[in-house]
Amino acid sequence: xxxxVALFSLSAAILASSHAxxxxxxxxxxxxxxxxxxxxxxxxxxxxxxxNTVKVFESPKLxxxxxxxxxQQLAAKxxxxxxxxxxxxxxxxLAQHFVDLTGKVPASEVNAHFKGIIDANTVNxxxxxxxxxxxxxxxxxxTDLLKKYGFKAAPKTWTELALMAKKIQDGERKTNSAFSxxxxxxxxxxxxxxxxxxxLVSFGGGTIVDSTGKxxxxxxxxxxxxxxxxxxxxxxxxxxxxxxxxxxxRGIFQAGNAAFMRNWPYAWALGQGKDSxxxxxxxxAPLPSGGARNAATLGGWQLGVSSYSKNQDAAISxxxxxxxxxxQKIRAIQGTYNPTLPAxxxxxxxxxxxxxxxxxxxxxxxxxxxxxxxxxxxxNQVSQAFSTAVSDVLNGKMKGQQAVAKLATDLARIKGRGW
Amino acid sequence: xxxxxTAPARPRRTRGIEAARARQxxxxxxxxxxxxxxxxxxxxxxxxxxxxxxxxxxxxDQRTFIGLDNFWFTTEDGVAVGFLQDPKWWGAVxxxxxxxxxxxxxxxxxxxxxxxxxxxxxxxxGLLRTAMLVPWAIPTVVSAQMWxxxxxxxxxxxxxxxxxxxxxxxxxxxxxxxxxxxxVWKTTxxxxxxxxxxxxxxxxxxxxxxxxxxxxxxxxxxxLTLPLLRPALLVALVFRSLDAxxxxxxxxxxxxxxxxxxxxxxxxxxxxxIDNQLLGMGSAVSVAVFLIIMVIVVIYVxxxxxxxx
Numbered sequence: 001x002x003x004x005v006a007l008f009s010l011s012a013a014i015l016a017s018s019h020a021x022x023x024x025x026x027x028x029x030x031x032x033x034x035x036x037x038x039x040x041x042x043x044x045x046x047x048x049x050x051x052n053t054v055k056v057f058e059s060p061k062l063x064x065x066x067x068x069x070x071x072q073q074l075a076a077k078x079x080x081x082x083x084x085x086x087x088x089x090x091x092x093x094l095a096q097h098f099v100d101l102t103g104k105v106p107a108s109e110v111n112a113h114f115k116g117i118i119d120a121n122t123v124n125x126x127x128x129x130x131x132x133x134x135x136x137x138x139x140x141x142x143t144d145l146l147k148k149y150g151f152k153a154a155p156k157t158w159t160e161l162a163l164m165a166k167k168i169q170d171g172e173r174k175t176n177s178a179f180s181x182x183x184x185x186x187x188x189x190x191x192x193x194x195x196x197x198x199x200l201v202s203f204g205g206g207t208i209v210d211s212t213g214k215x216x217x218x219x220x221x222x223x224x225x226x227x228x229x230x231x232x233x234x235x236x237x238x239x240x241x242x243x244x245x246x247x248x249x250r251g252i253f254q255a256g257n258a259a260f261m262r263n264w265p266y267a268w269a270l271g272q273g274k275d276s277x278x279x280x281x282x283x284x285a286p287l288p289s290g291g292a293r294n295a296a297t298l299g300g301w302q303l304g305v306s307s308y309s310k311n312q313d314a315a316i317s318x319x320x321x322x323x324x325x326x327x328q329k330i331r332a333i334q335g336t337y338n339p340t341l342p343a344x345x346x347x348x349x350x351x352x353x354x355x356x357x358x359x360x361x362x363x364x365x366x367x368x369x370x371x372x373x374x375x376x377x378x379x380n381q382v383s384q385a386f387s388t389a390v391s392d393v394l395n396g397k398m399k400g401q402q403a404v405a406k407l408a409t410d411l412a413r414i415k416g417r418g419w
Numbered sequence: 420x421x422x423x424x425t426a427p428a429r430p431r432r433t434r435g436i437e438a439a440r441a442r443q444x445x446x447x448x449x450x451x452x453x454x455x456x457x458x459x460x461x462x463x464x465x466x467x468x469x470x471x472x473x474x475x476x477x478x479x480d481q482r483t484f485i486g487l488d489n490f491w492f493t494t495e496d497g498v499a500v501g502f503l504q505d506p507k508w509w510g511a512v513x514x515x516x517x518x519x520x521x522x523x524x525x526x527x528x529x530x531x532x533x534x535x536x537x538x539x540x541x542x543x544x545g546l547l548r549t550a551m552l553v554p555w556a557i558p559t560v561v562s563a564q565m566w567x568x569x570x571x572x573x574x575x576x577x578x579x580x581x582x583x584x585x586x587x588x589x590x591x592x593x594x595x596x597x598x599x600x601x602x603v604w605k606t607t608x609x610x611x612x613x614x615x616x617x618x619x620x621x622x623x624x625x626x627x628x629x630x631x632x633x634x635x636x637x638x639x640x641x642x643l644t645l646p647l648l649r650p651a652l653l654v655a656l657v658f659r660s661l662d663a664x665x666x667x668x669x670x671x672x673x674x675x676x677x678x679x680x681x682x683x684x685x686x687x688x689x690x691x692x693i694d695n696q697l698l699g700m701g702s703a704v705s706v707a708v709f710l711i712i713m714v715i716v717v718i719y720v721x722x723x724x725x726x727x728x
Contacts, residue, residue, distance in 0.1 A: 064676055068693040075476050093696075096477065178573055186589075188677040240572030240586035252573060377475065381695045384677050391678075395590045416500045 022050075023311040025318050027083045028057040030066065030301065032246060033266045034335040039085075042331070046321040052314050062245065063087050063190045067380065070094070074306065082309035083318055086129050087190075088120055088300045089372035089379055095123035099305040102127045104316055112325075113340045120369065121302055128304050130323040131340035133331060135299030136367040137198050137287055138360070140253060140261040140271070144281040145172070154285035158202070158228055161260060161288045165236040168259040176257065181236030183249040184262035188391040191245055193370060193383045194297040195262060196390040199225040201368050204292030208386055209371040209411070213419050217386070218408035223400035225290055226393040233394050242394050254278060262287065264299060268354060269336040284356040286363045298367035300340070332357070338364055375419050385410045466709075469702035476696040489703035502691065502704055511680065511687040512711070514595050518683070519663040522602040526659060527652070529603065530610030535640075537611070538618045548615075555608045563672035566601045570673075588673060591681050598669050598682070606662075610655055617651025618644070653723050657716065664712050684708045 029039030036058060043054035057080075059066045067090065073081060074097040086094065101110075102125075110118060110127065117131040139161075141154050145168050155161035165181025172179040185191035201207065205222030209215055233241055238252075246263060250270065253261040256277040261267070271282045286294040303322055305315040321327060325344060331337040332350045338357070344350055351358050372379040389407040392398045398406070470489055474482035485492075491501035502508050537548050554562065572578040572586040587597045621644065629639050670679035670686050676694060679686035688708055692701025 062675070064694060068676070071476060071693065071696060075479070094477070178579075187675055189675050238572055238586070239584060240578065240589060242589035243572070243586055257573070377696065384690070384694065388677060388681075397590070412496075412498045413500055413505070416494060416498065 022052050023314045024053040024055055025082045025309075025311055025314050026055045026057055026080060027318065028059050028070070028081045028085055030059055030085055031061050033250070033270050035266070038331055038335050038337075042322050042327055043318070045327070046318050049321070050314070050317060052318075054318065057081055059085070061247065064380075067093075074308070077308045079306070079308045079310050082306055082311055082315040084129075084304050084306060085132070086302045086304050088117070088135075088298060088302065089190075089370050089383075091121050091123050091128040091302070091304075092372055092376050092379060094304075095126060095128050097307055098126075098128045099307050099309075099312060099316070100126040100128075101130060101305070101316070101319075105130065105320055109320065112343070113323075114342060114365065116298075116365075116369075117300065117302075117340050120298075120373070129302035130304075130319050132301050132303050132323050133328070133337035134340050134364060134367075135264045135266075135301075135338060136296035136364050137194060137262055137299075138265060138296065138356075138363070139285045139287045140263055140267060141283045141285065142168075142259050142278060142281055143283040145259050146283070154283060155260075155288050158199075158288045158290050162232065162236055165232075165259055169236060172259070178257050180238045180241075180252070180258050182232060182260040182262075183237060183241060183244065183252050183258045185245055185249060186233070186237070186242040186391075186394055187245050187248075188242075188387050189245065190383060190387070192387040192390055194299060196226070196229070196386065197297045197368060197370055198262075198287055198295045199229050199290060201295035202287065202292060203228070203290035207368065207371055209374050209382060209419075211374055213374045213415075215408055215411045215415070217411065218404045220401070221292075223404050226390060226400035226403060228290065229390075230393045230396065230400070233396075242391065265336045265338050265354075267336075268356070269334065284360065286360060294363070296363050296367045298369045300338070378414055378419055381414045382411060385414060463709075466702045466705050469698055470706045472699045472702075474698040476692065476698045476701075479698055482699070485699070489700050490707070502687075502700060503707075507681055508684075508687055508704070510591075511682060511684050514591070514682045515664060515666065515684045518595060518599055518602070518666060519660055522599045522606070523656065523659045523663055525599070525603045526607045526610045527656065529607045530614050530655075533607065533611035534614035534618055535644075538615055551608045551611060553608075554605045555612075557605075559605065559668040560672055562605055563601065563669045566597075566604075567673045570597055591674070591678055594674055594678070595682060598673065601669055601673070602663070602666070606659065610659060613655035613658070614648065614652065617648045617655075620651075621647050653719075657719055660719065661712060661716065664715065665708070684711070 027039070027043050029036055036056070040056050043056060046052075047054045060069060067087070070084060071094070074094065084098075105127075110130070113131045114134065117134055118127070121127060121129050121131065139154060146152075146154070146164070149164070149168050149171060151164055155164055161182065169179060169181035185195050197207065199205075200222050203221045203225035205219055205225050206216040208217045233239065241249075244252075246267075249258075249261055249263060250267050252258050253263075253267075254271055254276045268282070268284060270276065272279045287296055288294065303319040305312055305319060309315050323340070325339075325341055328337070328339040328341060329344060329347060329350060332339050332344060332347075333353045336354050339345065339350070345357055345361050370379075371382060375382045385407060389398075389403045389410070393400050393403045469479075469482075471484060471486055472482040473485045473488070489501065490503050493499050493501075493504070499505075533551060537544060537551065557565075567588065569575045569577045570586075570588050572582075572584050578585065578587065587593045625643060626639060629643060634642070665685055666683050667679070667685040667689070670683045671689075674682060676686065676690060680690035681687070684704070685708060688701055688704040691697050691704050695701075
């Protein structure tokens with residue numbers, strides 16, 4: 001009896017103490033590559049430190065699907081998810097549903113991040129989210145194959161890339177019928193918008209909609225960029241490239257079936273993994289130029305706290321922890337997630353693991369933003385209209401010039417009375 | 420006298436019973452009617468309501484009444500913003516109708532053949548009847564993903580093996596046929612099951628009599644089986660056509676949401692409503708989908724005189 005009473009009071013005491021400050025925070029993480037695993041580990045470290053509990057919500061892989069789901073949650077003012085992982089193009093779309101972090105996070109902590117990314121997360125003076133990792137498109141190549149076919153360096157222009165890819169592909173096909181020269185993201189979704197933005201800018205074709213909101217897509221350079229990309233399909237890229245997303249492209253490259261790949265930095269750590277057939281044979285370079293410049297699309301993810309969260313203080317603490325230098329360093333080393341803190345690009349441990357971080361620093365800092373700021377709430381429609389037009393060119397339904405002209409009409413329809 | 424006095428009272432009493440029964444029935448039906456009004460009527464009403472507004476999904480409270488502008492509207496600059504002016508919508512309608520007509524036709528023909536086979540007596544018939552339902556039992560999302568892998572151009576059994584590295588899903592024009600194949604594979608067994616149920620209600624002695632009269636199996640099929648099967652077949656056809664007209668999942672999984680919007684009406688509605696957050700526009704599209712399906716059902720029911728009882 002005494003024992004039972006003692007046990008009861010003890011467990012009651014434990015329950016009471018854990019109830020005092022500890023709460024459960026739900027965090028919505030992405031699931032591309034190592035993302036989910038690392039998200040869970042990072043959350044667990046915070047939970048251990050603070051005594052709270054974190055529940056991880058697994059979001060869909062494709063960013064478009066994720067946005068659809070989040071919008072429904074937020075429109076319903078659901079408190080199920082406290083912390084959302086937001087794409088760099090979403091703050092304008094979702095700002096009204098998130099807690100303003102200005103003042104809630106010390107200014108020194110905010111200013112430690114790249115200014116451009118903080119700007120992207122600031123909507124009408126409201127800091128919607130804190131940057132977690134940044135992204136930019138990169139060109140991955142097989143160092144062993146370049147050497148085998150007598151090439152000394154990564155291609156500087158798209159023409160050069162096409163020539164090299166063709167030569168390597170012809171040679172490798174003799175022993176491996178599934179081999180292709182160049183894989184990228186050609187499926188009709190946000191990823192294609194990112195890839196095609198890079199072609200556009202590298203050819204000097206503008207950014208679809210300029211910063212003042214003017215539709216600029218209908219120009220000869222843009223048409224030329226799309227036609228060039230279309231010429232790769234079925235020659236140096238497999239016919240199915242128009243159904244590939246990031247992971248499909250990575251799968252082919254990592255199985256040793258491609259000479260070049262366009263992808264985000266996360267693919268580096270996975271490519272060096274134990275199950276990768278190309279570990280130790282991967283090189284990384286800036287994406288080729290189309291005559292105007294080398295261009296990489298700015299990507300990246302942020303963490304924001306839902307206004308409908310019931311545990312906002314704990315949620316903000318989780319966001320601050322996950323975006324902190326310690327946590328970003330772990331993620332950079334284990335998963336090649338690019339830090340949003342300039343200071344970390346000089347970190348010896350990070351550079352030892354990701355040698356290209358130092359040399360490609362300018363690629364990350366000069367990355368081109370998608371037109372999400374000028375098109376505001378209609379960005380998603382603009383992006384879909386654009387990726388659909390690009391998709392039509394890649395599939396041979398239209399020529400570049402016709403596609404950009406039609407796209408300009410479509411965008412005018414979307415713009416309607418204004419962005 | 421007494422007879423005369425009771426005679427008019429009798430029908431009055433039965434009327435009373437009938438009326439009481441009708442009242443009782445109404446009370447018993449009431450919970451169901453309320454449930455239908457809540458779960459079907461209210462959302463439908465809200466959809467019609469929002470189709471007349473310019474509203475955003477993230478903040479439905481801030482809406483402005485614009486009448487039928489979601490359907491048809493041209494701005495001062497001559498830009499057409501109504502969805503009925505969007506060629507993509509008409510592409511989706513065309514693809515959905517093509518999908519419906521071809522897949523339902525093939526499913527009916529194949530379903531009929533399968534039903535006739537499993538209706539005849541042979542060893543292992545029970546096993547076969549169970550086995551044929553497997554494709555139908557797999558959730559569409561799972562089977563669609565499975566078929567997407569089969570169609571993959573670099574490792575798929577069909578894409579790489581049969582077609583030698585062609586990407587059928589890349590282009591919506593070829594993808595629609597690939598989708599029809601998936602739907603036929605999946606739903607033929609359901610059609611077969613409905614037809615089989617109809618076949619089993621046909622009297623066996625009729626065929627014995629036909630045999631005695633010397634009618635061939637072919638004649639028996641065309642003159643006896645098919646006409647008697649007509650009611651069951653038509654109900655099955657209506658069910659399948661409705662299902663096919665509101666198809667969504669196969670397209671969404673196999674093509675992704677952006678391309679699904681140009682292959683199915685529901686995909687187009689989803690894109691407007693969810694991806695583009697246009698609550699008003701999306702509702703207007705949903706209303707159009709509702710009306711199109713309703714018109715087709717009315718045509719079906721009146722043209723073929725389908726009886727559901």
